[in-house]
Amino acid sequence: MRASSPAVPNDPRHAAPAASPDGYMEAVGDVAFRLDPSGLIHHASQRAQRTFGAQTLAGAVLTTLAVDVDQAALRNALVDAGTASDPILVEVRLRCAGKDVWFELRIGLLAGSHELLAVGRDMSAQRATEQRLRHMATHDALTELPNRLLLSDRIRMVIASARRSGQGFCVATIGLDGFKKVNDGLGHPVGDAVLRQAASRLRKTLRDSDTLARVGGDEFVAVLPGTFTPDQIKLVSGRLLAALQSPFEVDGHTVYLGASVGVSIYPDHAEDEIRLIALADAAMGRAKETGKGRAVVYSVRENGMPQHDISLEAAMFQAVREGEFLLYYQPIVSSRTRQIEGFETLMRWKHPTLGMVPPVRFIPIAETNGLINLLGAWALKAALVQLRQFEEVAKRDLYISVNISPRQFRNDRFLNVLDDALDFSGAPGDKLVLEITEGTLMVDPVHAEAILTKMAERNARIAIDDFGTGYSSLAYLKRFPISVLKIDRAFIKDLPASTKDAAICNAVLDLAKHLDLSVVAEGVETEEQLTYVESRGCDYVQGYLTGKPMPAHVAMAALKENLYTELLPDELRAGLT
Ligand code: C2E
Ligand code: CA
Ligand code: CA
Numbered sequence: 001m002r003a004s005s006p007a008v009p010n011d012p013r014h015a016a017p018a019a020s021p022d023g024y025m026e027a028v029g030d031v032a033f034r035l036d037p038s039g040l041i042h043h044a045s046q047r048a049q050r051t052f053g054a055q056t057l058a059g060a061v062l063t064t065l066a067v068d069v070d071q072a073a074l075r076n077a078l079v080d081a082g083t084a085s086d087p088i089l090v091e092v093r094l095r096c097a098g099k100d101v102w103f104e105l106r107i108g109l110l111a112g113s114h115e116l117l118a119v120g121r122d123m124s125a126q127r128a129t130e131q132r133l134r135h136m137a138t139h140d141a142l143t144e145l146p147n148r149l150l151l152s153d154r155i156r157m158v159i160a161s162a163r164r165s166g167q168g169f170c171v172a173t174i175g176l177d178g179f180k181k182v183n184d185g186l187g188h189p190v191g192d193a194v195l196r197q198a199a200s201r202l203r204k205t206l207r208d209s210d211t212l213a214r215v216g217g218d219e220f221v222a223v224l225p226g227t228f229t230p231d232q233i234k235l236v237s238g239r240l241l242a243a244l245q246s247p248f249e250v251d252g253h254t255v256y257l258g259a260s261v262g263v264s265i266y267p268d269h270a271e272d273e274i275r276l277i278a279l280a281d282a283a284m285g286r287a288k289e290t291g292k293g294r295a296v297v298y299s300v301r302e303n304g305m306p307q308h309d310i311s312l313e314a315a316m317f318q319a320v321r322e323g324e325f326l327l328y329y330q331p332i333v334s335s336r337t338r339q340i341e342g343f344e345t346l347m348r349w350k351h352p353t354l355g356m357v358p359p360v361r362f363i364p365i366a367e368t369n370g371l372i373n374l375l376g377a378w379a380l381k382a383a384l385v386q387l388r389q390f391e392e393v394a395k396r397d398l399y400i401s402v403n404i405s406p407r408q409f410r411n412d413r414f415l416n417v418l419d420d421a422l423d424f425s426g427a428p429g430d431k432l433v434l435e436i437t438e439g440t441l442m443v444d445p446v447h448a449e450a451i452l453t454k455m456a457e458r459n460a461r462i463a464i465d466d467f468g469t470g471y472s473s474l475a476y477l478k479r480f481p482i483s484v485l486k487i488d489r490a491f492i493k494d495l496p497a498s499t500k501d502a503a504i505c506n507a508v509l510d511l512a513k514h515l516d517l518s519v520v521a522e523g524v525e526t527e528e529q530l531t532y533v534e535s536r537g538c539d540y541v542q543g544y545l546t547g548k549p550m551p552a553h554v555a556m557a558a559l560k561e562n563l564y565t566e567l568l569p570d571e572l573r574a575g576l577t
Contacts, residue, residue, distance in 0.1 A: 029119035031094075031103065037082035037116060039063045039075065048120075053097040062118065067093045067100050074105070081107040081116050091123065102127050126514070129507045137468055140214040141500055142192055143199035149469070151213035151221055155273035158211075158225050162266055168228030170265045171221060173280040174202065174240055177258040177292045179218035186253055193250040194257070201243040205236075221277060228265050230297075237261045237295035245293075260287035261295035269298050313365050315351065324350050325375060327382055329390075329555045331547035332401065332520055335534040338546060340559060342399035342433070343390065345383040346549045347375065367407050376408040377417045384425035384432065386552055394559040401433040401463060406440040410447070415454055422458065429459035433484060437465050441476060449480060456481040463520070468504060477515055485512050489523025492543070496532040509536050 022043050025032040031048035035041045044057035052065065062078070063071045070092040077090035087108030093100040102123040110117050138150040146154065155171065162169055176198060183191035195218070202220055203212050211223040227236055244259040262284025270276045283298040290296070319325060329343035349357040366372040380402050387400040408414055422429055434455060441448040441464075452462055463484035464477075468491050487508055491501045505521070512519045521533040524543030533541060547558070 025117075025119075029106075030122040031120040033057070033062060033118045033120075034110070035062055035078075035116050035118060036114065037078050039078050042115065051096050051122075052094075065094045067095060077105070077107055078116065078118075081109065081118075082114075084108075094120075126511070129511060133468065133504065133507060136500070136504055143196055143214050145199055145203070145220070146211060146213040148213065148215045151211065151215065151223070151277075152273050154211040154213075155223055155276060158223055159266060159271070159273065162225070167226060168266050168268070169223065169225045170227050170233055170263050171223055171276045171280045172237060172240065172295075173262045173277070173284040174220040174222065174244075175260050175262075175284050175288065176218040176244065177260055177288070179257060182255055182257070186250075186255070190250050190253060190255070194248045194255055197248050197250075198244055198257075202240060205239040205243045215277075221280070228268075233263055233265075233297060234295075237263060241293065241295060258293040260284050260292050262287055262298065263295065264298045269300075312357075312362070313369060315354075316349075316362060316365060316369075316371060319349060319351065320371065320374065324352070325378070326350055326551070327379060327386070328549035328551060329386070330542060330549040331555070331558070332540055332542045333546045335521070335530060335538055335541045340394075340398070340547075341540065342401060343387075343555060344401040344435070344542060344549075345379055345386075345403070347379055347403075348549075363405065367405055370407070372405050372407050373411055373413075373417075376403075376405060377421070379403075380417065381421040381424055384421050384427045387427055387431055388425060389552070390556065390559055393556045397431075398559075399431045399433055400427075401435055403435045403465065404440075406437070406443065409436060409440050409451065410444070414451065418455070418458065418460070430461070432460045433463050434460055435463045435465040435486065438467070438469075438476070441480065445476065445479070452480045452482075466522075468508060477511075477517070482517060484518050484520060486520045486522050486542075487538075489543075492521050492523050492529055492533070493525070495529050502532075505533065505538075506536055509538055513537065 022034065022045075025034065025043070025045040026047065029045075031051055032045040033041050033048060034043040039062040041057050041060050041062055044052075049057055063074050066074045073090055074092050077088045081088040087106045089104065089106055091102060091104050094103050095101075103120040104123050105118050105120045107116055107118045109115075138147060139145065140147045158169055176195075179191070179194070182194055195214075199212070199214060199220070202222070206212055206222060206224070209225055213221045213223075215221050222236075222240065224236055227233060240261055241259055244257060248255040248257065262280045262282065264270060264276045264279035264283060266276060269279050279298045283296045287294050287296040326348045328346045328348050330346060331340045332342045332344060333340050347359050347363070349359075349362050351357050363372065366375055383400050383402050387398060390398050390400075404414075408417075411417075422432070441452075455462060461483040462481060463486055464482055465486050466488040467485045469488045485508060487505060491504050491508075494501050495505065496502060509519055511517075518540065519538050520540040520542055521529070521538050522542055524530050524533065524541040524545050526545060529543075530541055530545060550558075
């Protein structure tokens, strides 16, 4: 339960309750009470009366309707509301006919009286959506096992406890041998059924304290706390192999598979989750190369150390000096009119011999060596300058969206970089959208809140990038001044056929509507996808259908002619990647 004063003073959702007769109380919220600051209820709306069942509410004390642990927060909120000029918001669980239900209560003084008005909204549906989103973001849809995101989290937890106890553990990567043949020969539905059975068999060989995740098509990872001696490892990996050796029966087919297992040990081989998984993977590769159907424990001598791409890193420093980095721009369009409303800035590296190096290869390296601060500052400045040119050609308002990486966001100098870019370009802050991921916010929410508030003071808008792939939480959406959600491509690509993805998109759109956020659907590639998201109330789309990332001169040609980019002449389209 959180008590806070409203974040957006002029937002009508936070307006003070007007003085009004009890009839008004029937029209607002799911429950409404007129009461005094001690919590004594003078009058309750009929809906409240129905919600709480038979007891008469007038004369009861509101705090006693809350579950024990939430009573203090509610009491404090009532006292605060008695003196505050703005209404107080508090989230508490109230006992309704034997069930605990989350309510958001907005409590304010009735004008010209000492009485309070408390209006409550039932949050169950929103909480359920939040929980569903979080589950979908952290679990594999096919097997319901944890996915890579949750796996990393679990390993970090096991590392923390191993540090305290001094007891090691191991990570095992399990790859099905010959799975591709099943998929190719018998079709995906049979393949899916085999994967589900394999997941359940593997799960059964493990203890409750072990984690089993699915990390790729036919790959699983097990984290085994307390298992680290050669004997223990031999026992467990033997069981994992055996579990997948007996045949799978699906739709009258008998499928024989097997598995290869690779193991890495904490702290002997590595002390962080990324390397532990990478080394277990390398060991599994070795198991596959040396005959399959076996388990291999990582060994430095046999596997060598997987290394960071040092040559690429050296080339990057050179590239900065030589000016090999470029910016491309991808249109963000209105889903209804398809008019270009803004552009997302996407970085490109044009290497003289390697050609276009994609950002997924160089951004992570730039993150580790700090070059991202330099590149990011340049991108922000250049994009804002470019925006002015775009607007001149289009003769109307546009906006520009720029990706901010976690390291940039954490950097002390980031606000200076932002101010410098705004000053240099002369562009007003409200033309700028800064894209960050949920992960960036969640690492240090207190710092994040401070920085985001400063960004909002400059009128820059904040977009949550790749929404749905992190820990979706409504709590942070309310806490931080966020304006835009970008639904990740993963949830768009199988629309409209995939009912699961449709459910998640609808949940996000509902949520956004409720919180007054705009939504961009990413990676829209087909007319069907565009029609679908538009019909569900998604205002903006960005994807290959309405324009690939393109150099600035191509973008300007599109703006000048007010053309949809797919209608661009061939010589200009040739510039697109
Ligand atoms: P992102 O921010 O999610 O950017 C969207 C990515 O989706 C872009 O990939 C874009 O080309 C691609 N995309 C857009 N529409 C479609 C579509 O319809 N189908 C498909 N298959 N893909 C589509 P790109 O340019 O390769 O960038 C990859 C990632 O690199 C970006 O993901 C972003 O996280 C990062 N990145 C790019 N530029 C910058 C930058 O200037 N700064 C930082 N920090 N990160 C950047
Ligand atoms: Ca982005
Ligand atoms: Ca994205």
